[in-house]
Amino acid sequence: VQLVESGGGMVQPGGSLRLSCAASGFTFSSYDMSWVRQAPGKGPEWVSAIYTGGGSTYYADSVKGRFTISRDNTKNTLYLQMNSLKPEDTALYYCARIKMGDYVGNQLNEYDYWGQGTQVTVSS
Numbered sequence: 001v002q003l004v005e006s007g008g009g010m011v012q013p014g015g016s017l018r019l020s021c022a023a024s025g026f027t028f029s030s031y032d033m034s035w036v037r038q039a040p041g042k043g044p045e046w047v048s049a050i051y052t053g054g055g056s057t058y059y060a061d062s063v064k065g066r067f068t069i070s071r072d073n074t075k076n077t078l079y080l081q082m083n084s085l086k087p088e089d090t091a092l093y094y095c096a097r098i099k100m101g102d103y104v105g106n107q108l109n110e111y112d113y114w115g116q117g118t119q120v121t122v123s124s
Helices: none
Strands: 002-006 009-011 017-024 033-038 044-050 057-059 067-072 077-082 091-098 111-114 118-122
Touching: 002 091, 017 033, 017 091, 017 118, 033 077, 033 111, 044 067, 044 077, 044 091, 057 067
Parallel strands: 009 118
Antiparallel strands: 002 017, 017 077, 033 044, 033 091, 044 057, 067 077, 091 111, 091 118
């Protein structure tokens, strides 16, 4: 199993970024997926989850209305479109595979694989 994030960078407040997570080594379409972030000096924070078909999406209150999670099962890729970015969105962003079973996907112990992360910095 491999999850490789990309698309991070530095952006000014109010700007946008699109993160990607390329998945391999497993049947991507069979798994729910999440994005998780970790800001400097803080613990990991769940950001968003999407279920296998892409029709069910969930967001943390801190990003609701600004971020959009999506997936392309034909490309084995997970996305996170981030708009109206704020300095408090600065973090290392990870994609994570949600374990098979009856999991919501917003708890850290519900993931069995993580990527290496991509850094997002929001600063003027």
